[in-house]
Amino acid sequence: MTASLGRLARTLLGGIGPIAIAVLVQSAGNLAFHAVVGRELNADGYGALGAVLSAMVMLGVPLGALQAAASALVARHGAGRATGVRALRAVTLWSLPPGVLVLACAPALRAYFHLGSSADAALLAPYLVVSAVLATARGLLLGDRRVGTVAATYLASTAVRLALGLGLVLPYGVTGALLGTLAGEVAALALALVPLLRPAPDTGPVAALRLRAVGRAGAAVTGLFLFSTVDLLLARHHLGGDASGDYVAAATVAKTVLALPAGIMAAVFPRLAAAWPRPGRARALLTGGAAVVGPALLGAAVVVVAPSLVLHLLYGDGFADAAGLVRTLSLVAGATSVVTLATHAGLARGGRTIVVPWIGAVLEVAAIELWHASPAQIAACSAATLAPTLLVIALLEGRAWTRRTAQLDAPRADLSGAPATAVAAAR
Structure with missing residues (x-):
């Protein structure tokens, strides 16, 4: 019983603690961002900002799928620079067409959400691409149990969003707040890519997402x-x-x-x-x-x-x-x-x-x-x-x-991303 409690404590503090703290900080930062921006913008401006931010939040569903799939890929196949680069390249290519579509629809989105300019709607396009790649990068890191690095990406995103977004909201209004939100995602992605793109020998076969x-x-x-x-x-x-x-x-x-x-x-x-x-x-x-x-x-x-x-x-x-x-x-x-x-x-x-x-x-x-x-x-x-x-x-x-x-001691999933199957060892 004592050993089980000790194992649980190590998991909570070592493997889970950093990301839990980072999520709490991010949540507090989000509340602070809305509290300040809500006071600086008029009701119409804050409503417009809320509409675009809600669209960004809705992207969390497909982004969560990318993160889960990427983390499972590494957990089953092992970490490797080639695997990571291949997954990041694939997601970048997958996300570009939807990003271009959003960019083309910016005038229509501006009219639908009653935004001040098409630029506010157009910012959804780079946000979609950056956030998709970021979700994949975080998944790859989590699969390799680099929880501390993922936690750092949340903290970096929150810090940049608060510093830049709140600094730009006064001169540029809604556009400034959205630029700060996008910049936070870019900063988090840059931090996540450092360990993933660092030259290192691949110890296993290259797997595809x-x-x-x-x-x-x-x-x-x-x-x-x-x-x-x-x-x-x-x-x-x-x-x-x-x-x-x-x-x-x-x-x-x-x-x-x-x-x-x-x-x-x-x-x-x-x-x-x-x-x-x-x-x-x-x-x-x-x-x-x-x-x-x-x-x-x-x-x-x-x-x-x-x-x-x-x-x-x-x-x-x-x-x-x-x-x-x-x-x-x-x-x-x-x-x-x-x-x-x-x-x-x-x-x-x-x-x-x-x-x-x-x-x-x-x-x-x-x-x-x-x-x-x-x-x-x-x-x-x-x-x-x-x-x-x-x-x-x-x-x-x-x-x-x-x-x-x-079961085998170390079975692997196939390259389709399906989980490894338990195999009975018959002799």
Whole structure:
């Protein structure tokens, strides 16, 4: 027992700690950025900035798929300069056509979002390309367990965004704030590329990042995104007035419970991908699960104990009646971290359980379409559909990761990006 606790502590402090701290700093920096920019811009300007930043946030779903696929590639095949360069080159080529399309559509985007100039919309194009390559670079580093370097990229991005973005917002308004955001991504990418492009001998075969692997990761990440956010979208659709505001405020508080576990999951996932073919994989799942689920449950517990205080600190007295709603949705968010862990465990082993969050999202939509008379009713639907989703995926993944099979000492995945298959040694 003592040895297990010691192993868990080493994982949390050594392998997970740096990225957890970096994500916390980035979150605080993001709040500070919005607090200052919101005061410097008028309401119309801040609304325009928010629209473009929301589009950037939506890119997080495909970018998360790239990062997961890249980290699994290295975890299964081993790190190598040639593998990294090949993956970065492929993603750059994949992202250029969408970037050019966004650039061509800049005038239309300007009109749709009521932006001050087409330049504001055009900045989405380089942001898309840079962020795609950055996500891949971070994935390659995480697969090689260079968590400290990845944490440094988050810190560099936050520092540059605050320094340059806040410095440019006064003379250039929305464009200046967006330039600072783009510059932060460029700074992070430059820092990530240094170890990846450093000359070094390749110790293993060169592996390729395949679209099939990215597609599987995309399916898993998108399913989780829908499962954890569809209630918020439907609440905004079905509820009106104060009821809608209460749900959005409560859901925003609850979703922050998942911010830190999501960052930790990025560091845990390549460990799961590397551990799956090996006999000690159940221990890796338990250790990683404690690192991911523990902070989520702790954060949910803090909010449940003092929901009114959290609401007051964030929103003042405008949503004082949403305390009960915050409790329910925070508990749902904390438990959803188990679904997040199990889905990534399924992705790590190439299992079909990555479709479970999709099924859960469909059930949630169906339930909310039937019962949406109040915020409490929608929250109850979210909790009710979480229970079977969590139970099914936890049982399936728990069984898969604890099943005994005879395996090779160091099996490898094939170059398609599919996980290595457990092979029984028959003599």
